[in-house]
Amino acid sequence: MPPLFRTALALASAAIFLSACASIPRDAPIAGLRLIGEQRIALKQPFEGTTVGGLSGIDYDAASATWVMESDDRSEINPARFYRATLSYDSEKFSGVTLNSVHFFTQPDGSRYPNLAHARLDKGDEVADIESIRADPRDGSVWYSSEGNRKVGLHPFVRHADRDGKFLATLPTPAMFNVSKEEVGSRNNMSFEGLSFSPDGKSLWLGMEAALYQDGPLATPDHGSVVRITRLDRAGAVLGQYAYPLDAVASRPAPGREADNGVSEILAVNDHQVLVVERAGVANADGLYANHVRVYEMETLGATDIQALPALTGATYVPARKRLLLDLEQIGLARVDNLEGISWGPRLANGRRSLVMISDDNFNPQQVTQILAFEVL
Numbered sequence: 001m002p003p004l005f006r007t008a009l010a011l012a013s014a015a016i017f018l019s020a021c022a023s024i025p026r027d028a029p030i031a032g033l034r035l036i037g038e039q040r041i042a043l044k045q046p047f048e049g050t051t052v053g054g055l056s057g058i059d060y061d062a063a064s065a066t067w068v069m070e071s072d073d074r075s076e077i078n079p080a081r082f083y084r085a086t087l088s089y090d091s092e093k094f095s096g097v098t099l100n101s102v103h104f105f106t107q108p109d110g111s112r113y114p115n116l117a118h119a120r121l122d123k124g125d126e127v128a129d130i131e132s133i134r135a136d137p138r139d140g141s142v143w144y145s146s147e148g149n150r151k152v153g154l155h156p157f158v159r160h161a162d163r164d165g166k167f168l169a170t171l172p173t174p175a176m177f178n179v180s181k182e183e184v185g186s187r188n189n190m191s192f193e194g195l196s197f198s199p200d201g202k203s204l205w206l207g208m209e210a211a212l213y214q215d216g217p218l219a220t221p222d223h224g225s226v227v228r229i230t231r232l233d234r235a236g237a238v239l240g241q242y243a244y245p246l247d248a249v250a251s252r253p254a255p256g257r258e259a260d261n262g263v264s265e266i267l268a269v270n271d272h273q274v275l276v277v278e279r280a281g282v283a284n285a286d287g288l289y290a291n292h293v294r295v296y297e298m299e300t301l302g303a304t305d306i307q308a309l310p311a312l313t314g315a316t317y318v319p320a321r322k323r324l325l326l327d328l329e330q331i332g333l334a335r336v337d338n339l340e341g342i343s344w345g346p347r348l349a350n351g352r353r354s355l356v357m358i359s360d361d362n363f364n365p366q367q368v369t370q371i372l373a374f375e376v377l
Contacts, residue, residue, distance in 0.1 A: 037094030172236030194266035257283035
């Protein structure tokens, strides 16, 4: 092939690629998700003096081209922490995960979060049960949510930290989410499970895992439930709140065993749509859990803003609509584990967005930490 022809062909190819990128806007409608591949992190892998596991949240920090992944270890194995990592994938394959560094979250007084056995609750210590982490699109700092602990009176919270985990501020959140000795407010270990920035970075979406006591019963194999998903500005003012209809549990547990379904993470698409991960765990006779995980697109247009409704039981409102995007049991995975994190990733060479999910193995040898990469169709 003549050199000039090769040059012309290369320029034409580049123009086609740039045109393809420009023709796929960030908020283009999502037709589906195609699995690129899977990687796993070994059980209790040691890294820089810590034990890796319990990875219940993940997000892409575009400023550094790295990923942040937090552990929901309640400072029982190591202090509350997050990792920065590199994920190597393209549209054809997912080839590797490299941990780069570990960072410890700090309390407002600068100390690391203690575990419950060493917490001085009367002195203001808090035990963090961190379930979600997001990189701030403005500066790469991090925001994270904790479920609190109803048994000892610790409220759920959302906090802002610098790139290394040092406390910066606490985001005010509605008092309806506080824990109580009465059956009102957040249930134990079922509160701030989901967190996501809006695409413009001006607001955050906050997702409950399960219904508030006053909003109705939990999901069972016989009926679904309802959870509140709230949009707040960066100062904590509520911009809107919506009722998300949760599926019934997808299968039945063995006699005497447990089953549940809840929102394990959320991810904003635009000003009115949010991806919602529903994760159900169903125990068999041996106490081992099967996981049913589905990704829905939640549509808030036309839904009632319920922020002024103190209870949903008996109230009249229009819930958000939802559309199934992905059933993880239908894409050929060898297993579906306890998937709790979801994040947008960098654009692929074809101009399409990528998306990543991660599972929380609970430091349990019967589970795995799996990381899944997808192409957004």
